[in-house]
Amino acid sequence: MLTPFEKFVFFILALISAGFTLHGFVTIIRTIRLGRPAPPLKNLPQAFWKAAVTVLLQRTILRTRKLLSVIHMALFFGLITYAFVNLMDVLEGIVPGFDLVYSGKHVPGAPLALVRAYNLISDVMSGFLLFAITVFLVRRFILKDKALTYRENVLLYPKVKAGGPHKDSLIVGVFVIMHVSAHLMSQAFRLAEGPDPWMPLASFLNSISGASQIGVHIAWWVSIGWVMFIIPYLTRSKHSHFFMAPVNLALAKQNPRGQLDPAIPLKVIDGKTFEPGARVITDLAWKRILDAYACVQCNRCQDVCPANFYGRPLSPSALEVNKRYLLKDATFGGHPELLQAPLVEKVISPEAVWSCTTCYACVRICPVGNEPMADIVDIRRRLILEGFELDSGxxxxxxxxxxxxxxxxxxxxxxxxxxxxxxxxxxxxxxxxxxxxxxxxxxxxxxxxxxxxxxxxxxxxxxxxxxxxxxxxxxxxxxxxxxxxxxxxxxxxxxxxxxxxxxxxxxxxxxxxxxxxxxxxxxxxxxxxxxxxxxxxxxxxxxxxxxxxxxxxxxxxxxxxxxxxxxxxxxxxxxxxxxxxxxxxxxxxxxxxxxxxxxxxxxxxxxxxxxxxxxxxxxxxxxxxxxxxxxxxxxxxxxxxxxxxxxxxxxxxxxxxxxxxxxxxxxxxxxxxxxxxxxxxxxxxxxxxxxxx
Ligand code: SF4
Ligand code: SF4
Known part of the structure; x- marks a missing residue:
C-alpha cells in the first residue's frame, strides 16, 4: 500500500521512535536501580505468571469503583487488541498485496474464519475504545471528578500542582481518539467494493466517506504516526504504568502484610553506604521507586485513607505521583540534583508523614501493588534518626x-x-x-x-x-x-x-x-x-x-x-x-x-x-x-x-x-x-x- 518513499520515511521514523523508547526504558531501569536493596524475591517465573493472570483478569482493579472498572476493562482489552491491530496495519502498509478487508479475499491462502474474527474484533474493539476513553476524558475534564483531585493542604510537587497528570491524560486521551479514529477511517476508505459485514463500524463510516486511496494513506499515517510518537512518550509520562504496572505486580511484596522490611542498619552493600530509613528518593528500596513508575494515579488509595478522610494533609496517591514527577525532572528533565532533594520537601510534608495510621488500606486497594505506607515508615525512620521534633505525646x-x-x-x-x-x-x-x-x-x-x-x-x-x-x-x-x-x-x-x-x-x-x-x-x-x-x-x-x-x-x-x-x-x-x-x-x-x-x-x-x-x-x-x-x-x-x-x-x-x-x-x-x-x-x-x- 505504501509507496517506496513512504516506506523509507516509515522505517526512519520507526528507528527514531524505537531509539527514544529504548532510551526511556533504560533511563527508568537505571533510576530504579539507584534505590537501596529490597528483600530478595522468590520464584519469579511463578510471580510473573500470577501477575499476568491478575492483569488479564483485571482482578485488582475490580476491587472498587465497579462501573468505572468495567469501562477501564474495555480500555485495557481495547489497547491490547490494538497492539495486534497496529501490527496488522503496519504489515498492510509495507507488505505488497497484504490487505485484510473483505475477509482477506485478495490475499491468497488467507484463513477466512481467522481474518473475519480479526476484522470483527478489531472493529468492535475500536468502538469500545472510543467509548471508554470518552468516558474517562469527560470524567476528568468536564465532570471534574473530585476523586481525581487532592486536598488543598496536601503537598504537591510543582509540576503536579500545575496539572501535569491532567496534561498527560489529555495527550494520551487525544492520542487514543485520533489513533483509533484514523485506523477506522483507513479501513473505511479501503471498502471500495461496498460494505464488509465483518467490519460494521468501518462499513458505516464508508457509507458516509466513500472509498479513497489518498484517504487510506492519510489515515494510515495519522494512525501509525501517532503510535511512533506515543510509545516513547509513554515512557516519559504517567502512562509508564502500561508497562511498569504488570512488572510491579509481579515483583510485589512476598513477605506477610504485617511484616515491615527492616530498616537497613548503616552498612555498605555493593560499595554503597545505606543508612536506616529514607531522606531522599534514592534511599528508598528500588521496589519503592518502581512503585512511582507503576502508579496509575487513580487515587483509589486516597479514597480509603482514614487520614485523608480526616482532613489531614496526607494522600498516599499524591506521594506516588509526586515521586513520579520528581523522577521525571531528575532524569528526563536534566535535574539530577533532585535525586538528593529531601522527600519531606518535595513529595510529602512532615505533617502528612505523621498522619498515617499504618492501616494498610492504601496498599490493599492499590491495583498495581504499590506500598505508599512503606515509604512513610521509611521517612519516619530517618526523621527520628535525624532528631526531628516529634509530637509531645x-x-x-x-x-x-x-x-x-x-x-x-x-x-x-x-x-x-x-x-x-x-x-x-x-x-x-x-x-x-x-x-x-x-x-x-x-x-x-x-x-x-x-x-x-x-x-x-x-x-x-x-x-x-x-x-x-x-x-x-x-x-x-x-x-x-x-x-x-x-x-x-x-x-x-x-x-x-x-x-x-x-x-x-x-x-x-x-x-x-x-x-x-x-x-x-x-x-x-x-x-x-x-x-x-x-x-x-x-x-x-x-x-x-x-x-x-x-x-x-x-x-x-x-x-x-x-x-x-x-x-x-x-x-x-x-x-x-x-x-x-x-x-x-x-x-x-x-x-x-x-x-x-x-x-x-x-x-x-x-x-x-x-x-x-x-x-x-x-x-x-x-x-x-x-x-x-x-x-x-x-x-x-x-x-x-x-x-x-x-x-x-x-x-x-x-x-x-x-x-x-x-x-x-x-x-x-x-x-x-x-x-x-x-x-x-x-x-x-x-x-x-x-x-x-
Ligand atoms: S496506611 Fe497510612 S497512607 Fe495508607 S491508607 Fe492508611 S493512613 Fe492512609
Ligand atoms: S498508589 Fe495505587 S491506588 Fe494509589 S494512585 Fe497509585 S495506582 Fe492508584
Missing part, C-alpha cells in the same frame, strides 16, 4: 516505652496488678510451664476503662480450664506501633526484652489481647528468630466453644450488633471468621457495616496516632465509623433490641467509646468488647464490686 510514649516497657508511663511492676483482683491466681509463665502464654499488651494491662474486659478474658479462660499464664513485669510492649512510628532501635530493644522473657518461659503458643501485638509477634518476631504460634483471643474463644469447653447458656438474641474489624487483625492477618463465628454462636442479631473485612475503615489509632497529643479538628475516623454503624443498624432497629458496636481490640474500646460520646450517640449505641458478650452468653459474671465499679 509521641515523644513521652517513646520515652516511657524505653524506660518502662509500656507507653502509658506506668512502672513495670504494675503490669500484672490487674490480676490480683481476680478470684483465682494467674500463673506466672516465667516460673511455671503453661500451654498458653497470654501476651496481654499495654492497654489491656493498664487502662482502667479496659481492665474489666481483661479480667473477663482471664475468667473465661479459667472457666474453660485453659492452662495459661502471663509474664507479669517481664512482658514489654510488643513494639508494633513503635516500629511503625519509625523507632526501629527501640523496637529492636523491645523485641530483645520480650524474646529474653519468652526464653525464660515454657509455653506452647501465645494468645494476645491486642491485634497490634498479635501482628508483630506473629509476623515480625520471626525476623529476629522468635517463631511462635500466635493467636488472638477471639480465635481461642471460638475453639473453646467448638470443643465444648465453654457452653452457651443464654443466646443473646436481644442484641442488635455490628462488628468492627481491627486493621491489624483483619486486613493485616485475615482474621475475619473467628469473631463473626463467635457472634453467630452466641445468638446476637448481627449485621455487617458496608465497610467490612478487607474494606474495614481504620479507627484512627494505629501507627502511633493514639499517642498524639494534638487532636486536629474535623470528623475523626472513629466518629465516622460510629455513624456508619448507626446507619447500618437503623433499618433493623424497629424491634426494640439494644444496639451494640462490637470490638475486639482494647484500643478500639477506647477510640469508639469516645466517639460515641463526641457524636452524641449515647443511648443510641453502646460499644462492647466481644468478650463481654461471650461472658454473658456463657454465664461468667463479674463479682459485684467490679461490676458496680
Amino acid at each position: 509521641v515523644q513521652s510514649a517513646l520515652q516511657s516505652l524505653a524506660t518502662n516497657g509500656n507507653w502509658m508511663g506506668k512502672g513495670r511492676r504494675l503490669r500484672g496488678r490487674w490480676a490480683k483482683e481476680l478470684e483465682f491466681p494467674i500463673k506466672n509463665a516465667a516460673e511455671e510451664a503453661v500451654e498458653y502464654l497470654w501476651f496481654v499488651g499495654d492497654t489491656a494491662s493498664f487502662d482502667e476503662r479496659v481492665l474489666p474486659n481483661t479480667r473477663m478474658v482471664a475468667r473465661i479462660f479459667h472457666q474453660a480450664g485453659l492452662d495459661f499464664g502471663i509474664l507479669y513485669q517481664q512482658e514489654s510492649n510488643a513494639g508494633n506501633d513503635v516500629r511503625r512510628v519509625g523507632e526501629e532501635g527501640l523496637f529492636e530493644q523491645l523485641v530483645e526484652q520480650n524474646l529474653a522473657a519468652f526464653g525464660r518461659a515454657q509455653f506452647q503458643r501465645i494468645v494476645t489481647t491486642d491485634p497490634h501485638s498479635f501482628n508483630t509477634l506473629r509476623n515480625e518476631y520471626p525476623q529476629y528468630g522468635g517463631r511462635f504460634e500466635v493467636e488472638h483471643y477471639t480465635m481461642v474463644l471460638l475453639r473453646l466453644l467448638e470443643e465444648g469447653r465453654l457452653t452457651v447458656k443464654q443466646r443473646l438474641s436481644h442484641y442488635l450488633v455490628t462488628y468492627h474489624d481491627p486493621c491489624y487483625l483483619g486486613r493485616y492477618n485475615g482474621v475475619f471468621a473467628a469473631p463473626r463465628k463467635l457472634l453467630e454462636r452466641i445468638g446476637v442479631e448481627f449485621h455487617e457495616m458496608p465497610r467490612n473485612c478487607e474494606n474495614s475503615f481504620c479507627c484512627g489509632a494505629g501507627g502511633g496516632q493514639i499517642w498524639m497529643g494534638k487532636v486536629p479538628p474535623g470528623e475523626r475516623p472513629a466518629e465516622n465509623r460510629i455513624r456508619e454503624a448507626l446507619a447500618t443498624l437503623q433499618s433493623y432497629a424497629g424491634n426494640g433490641k439494644k444496639q451494640l458496636f462490637i470490638v475486639a481490640c482494647p484500643k478500639d474500646m477506647i477510640m469508639y467509646s469516645d466517639a460515641v460520646k463526641t457524636t452524641g450517640s449515647e443511648g443510641k449505641i453502646e460499644v462492647r468488647d466481644i468478650i463481654q458478650l461471650v461472658a454473658e452468653a456463657v454465664g461468667v459474671v463479674e463479682p459485684v464490686s467490679e461490676a458496680g465499679a
Whole structure:
C-alpha cells in the first residue's frame, strides 16, 4: 500500500521512535536501580505468571469503583487488541498485496474464519475504545471528578500542582481518539467494493466517506504516526504504568502484610553506604521507586485513607505521583540534583508523614501493588534518626516505652496488678510451664476503662480450664506501633526484652489481647528468630466453644450488633471468621457495616496516632465509623433490641467509646468488647464490686 518513499520515511521514523523508547526504558531501569536493596524475591517465573493472570483478569482493579472498572476493562482489552491491530496495519502498509478487508479475499491462502474474527474484533474493539476513553476524558475534564483531585493542604510537587497528570491524560486521551479514529477511517476508505459485514463500524463510516486511496494513506499515517510518537512518550509520562504496572505486580511484596522490611542498619552493600530509613528518593528500596513508575494515579488509595478522610494533609496517591514527577525532572528533565532533594520537601510534608495510621488500606486497594505506607515508615525512620521534633505525646510514649516497657508511663511492676483482683491466681509463665502464654499488651494491662474486659478474658479462660499464664513485669510492649512510628532501635530493644522473657518461659503458643501485638509477634518476631504460634483471643474463644469447653447458656438474641474489624487483625492477618463465628454462636442479631473485612475503615489509632497529643479538628475516623454503624443498624432497629458496636481490640474500646460520646450517640449505641458478650452468653459474671465499679 505504501509507496517506496513512504516506506523509507516509515522505517526512519520507526528507528527514531524505537531509539527514544529504548532510551526511556533504560533511563527508568537505571533510576530504579539507584534505590537501596529490597528483600530478595522468590520464584519469579511463578510471580510473573500470577501477575499476568491478575492483569488479564483485571482482578485488582475490580476491587472498587465497579462501573468505572468495567469501562477501564474495555480500555485495557481495547489497547491490547490494538497492539495486534497496529501490527496488522503496519504489515498492510509495507507488505505488497497484504490487505485484510473483505475477509482477506485478495490475499491468497488467507484463513477466512481467522481474518473475519480479526476484522470483527478489531472493529468492535475500536468502538469500545472510543467509548471508554470518552468516558474517562469527560470524567476528568468536564465532570471534574473530585476523586481525581487532592486536598488543598496536601503537598504537591510543582509540576503536579500545575496539572501535569491532567496534561498527560489529555495527550494520551487525544492520542487514543485520533489513533483509533484514523485506523477506522483507513479501513473505511479501503471498502471500495461496498460494505464488509465483518467490519460494521468501518462499513458505516464508508457509507458516509466513500472509498479513497489518498484517504487510506492519510489515515494510515495519522494512525501509525501517532503510535511512533506515543510509545516513547509513554515512557516519559504517567502512562509508564502500561508497562511498569504488570512488572510491579509481579515483583510485589512476598513477605506477610504485617511484616515491615527492616530498616537497613548503616552498612555498605555493593560499595554503597545505606543508612536506616529514607531522606531522599534514592534511599528508598528500588521496589519503592518502581512503585512511582507503576502508579496509575487513580487515587483509589486516597479514597480509603482514614487520614485523608480526616482532613489531614496526607494522600498516599499524591506521594506516588509526586515521586513520579520528581523522577521525571531528575532524569528526563536534566535535574539530577533532585535525586538528593529531601522527600519531606518535595513529595510529602512532615505533617502528612505523621498522619498515617499504618492501616494498610492504601496498599490493599492499590491495583498495581504499590506500598505508599512503606515509604512513610521509611521517612519516619530517618526523621527520628535525624532528631526531628516529634509530637509531645509521641515523644513521652517513646520515652516511657524505653524506660518502662509500656507507653502509658506506668512502672513495670504494675503490669500484672490487674490480676490480683481476680478470684483465682494467674500463673506466672516465667516460673511455671503453661500451654498458653497470654501476651496481654499495654492497654489491656493498664487502662482502667479496659481492665474489666481483661479480667473477663482471664475468667473465661479459667472457666474453660485453659492452662495459661502471663509474664507479669517481664512482658514489654510488643513494639508494633513503635516500629511503625519509625523507632526501629527501640523496637529492636523491645523485641530483645520480650524474646529474653519468652526464653525464660515454657509455653506452647501465645494468645494476645491486642491485634497490634498479635501482628508483630506473629509476623515480625520471626525476623529476629522468635517463631511462635500466635493467636488472638477471639480465635481461642471460638475453639473453646467448638470443643465444648465453654457452653452457651443464654443466646443473646436481644442484641442488635455490628462488628468492627481491627486493621491489624483483619486486613493485616485475615482474621475475619473467628469473631463473626463467635457472634453467630452466641445468638446476637448481627449485621455487617458496608465497610467490612478487607474494606474495614481504620479507627484512627494505629501507627502511633493514639499517642498524639494534638487532636486536629474535623470528623475523626472513629466518629465516622460510629455513624456508619448507626446507619447500618437503623433499618433493623424497629424491634426494640439494644444496639451494640462490637470490638475486639482494647484500643478500639477506647477510640469508639469516645466517639460515641463526641457524636452524641449515647443511648443510641453502646460499644462492647466481644468478650463481654461471650461472658454473658456463657454465664461468667463479674463479682459485684467490679461490676458496680
Ligand atoms: S496506611 Fe492508611 S493512613 Fe497510612 S497512607 Fe495508607 S491508607 Fe492512609
Ligand atoms: S498508589 Fe495505587 S491506588 Fe494509589 S494512585 Fe497509585 S495506582 Fe492508584
